[in-house]
Amino acid sequence: MSAIRILVTGGTFDKEYDERAGNLFFQDTHVPEMLRLGRSALEVEVRTLMMVDSLDMSDADRANILEQCRSSPRERILITHGTDRMEVTARLLGPAIVDKTVVLTGAMVPYKFGSSDGLFNLGAALAFVQVLPHGVYVVMNGRALPWNRVRKNTKTGMFEEVEA
Amino acid sequence: MSAIRILVTGGTFDKEYDERAGNLFFQDTHVPEMLRLGRSALEVEVRTLMMVDSLDMSDADRANILEQCRSSPRERILITHGTDRMEVTARLLGPAIVDKTVVLTGAMVPYKFGSSDGLFNLGAALAFVQVLPHGVYVVMNGRALPWNRVRKNTKTGMFEEVEA
Amino acid sequence: MSAIRILVTGGTFDKEYDERAGNLFFQDTHVPEMLRLGRSALEVEVRTLMMVDSLDMSDADRANILEQCRSSPRERILITHGTDRMEVTARLLGPAIVDKTVVLTGAMVPYKFGSSDGLFNLGAALAFVQVLPHGVYVVMNGRALPWNRVRKNTKTGMFEEVEA
């Protein structure tokens, strides 16, 4: 199995608590720590592209992600991403990346907060990216949904399958 | 996607700390709690077959697991299992279950201990069981290894791929 | 030992992560849960006065806290409080409450975030409130500092002893 490229963009996954300001902020990604905790034996290359809340992601940011997917020599790509605009990025990547397997994943609760869904999602995303056929998918709630059939239900926080 | 059957057999996954005796023991499985934490939207049926350390698993226990896989109306089966004898059960199931997808997973550190690999493994196992072709696999360390090509390295605690 | 009255005012102690909004908010106090975790055998009465960040505390809020201390039939009072304005409330209570032992405590990291100082502070505050002579104290960083000799160093986040 060749290496999986992991592109870090921030999102709730990586939010931390700023003790002095009393609010949430981004510092370094926790992905390597999470891979150690999960005792991953996978060959991965972690690249931090940005550290932002997906609500703050600009078109230029998304263009950057797209370009990184296009130019990646790796066929299997995992993107950590804020959940609020995950489907927006997925819809940009979907039609453009057809010769690689790309999964986007994230978390509803920051990894550092003890009761996060992040580790579960990362495990699922790494599994799916190894075996799904080429295409772009959102991996949340234990499922992989194709880029053109996914929507976040903002009331429940769950990702639902919708008609393409 | 039809329901996934989850067969619980115990293992480190489900070990708890007995405050009065000062040692580890089994009580109820944590799988449903872990599914909630992971915000799983998958349809699953959880059945507890036994709650044992795999070192204490008897041939009768393994025969029970095999029979449960055979008689399951569900085509996708996830088995939580102690890591020490996971490959033994996998080698029993492998030749016998050829028309279903069965994954065995477990944990090196109990889920209740805060820094467990269990949630990562459960996420990965649920992903793999949905998409892998029929066969029996061990899912640990982010990988799915076929039943006849897996061995636990007792020194490192990692599951390695070996020749069939 | 007669009962200890615990007055809850909010603060970082009780902040939670709002998964949908992606920010921090107050819900119910975690003090009873923390007492259970600490296996406290103390007789306590928990009263929630408000659930606010101390930066948002008004003069009316502080007057309410003062009145609650004055009218308390209990001689030993523990107040959970945001750290940013803890010394302001302490300086209001100090000259006014001279026939009771009042300790204010809080946390730099929310209790729910896994690596909080809250449980340590609560243990220390409950110990100090049982044995210190009448007066008003801030209990943070393992120490009890008198109301008129304490200041939060906003750079380090530590509470320092200063000249009265």
Place this chain on the structure above:
Amino acid sequence: MSAIRILVTGGTFDKEYDERAGNLFFQDTHVPEMLRLGRSALEVEVRTLMMVDSLDMSDADRANILEQCRSSPRERILITHGTDRMEVTARLLGPAIVDKTVVLTGAMVPYKFGSSDGLFNLGAALAFVQVLPHGVYVVMNGRALPWNRVRKNTKTGMFEEVEA
């Protein structure tokens, strides 16, 4: 406030999970890590005397603890200790150490297991040792009980006050 001497003897406080053997064992003490988590500003000297379950403590071990208390130049001493025989050590120290304040504390659940009472107990013990008069005390469940009036209820796991 002069330095507090902390004598580490092991106990549940410091038990860790051995991933390979699947049982509990002792490695290094977590006391310094706990002090950092609690953001302690106290001057302390941590000395590891032994790392044992108190059920395995010998008379020689207890004599060692007594000698360490006797020879300590510090007047305030905190001992971390297994809970099962905490009262045995307390009864040895009680009549012998009359010119210092000694508190014994421990935990019912290992610190590393996420939902431990250890941090609460350490906070309380550090507070009590600063302000209690000379004597030997057991600090558990939020209380300080004198050495000759304490007994662990092995059914409930709580420390109770008994007649001297």
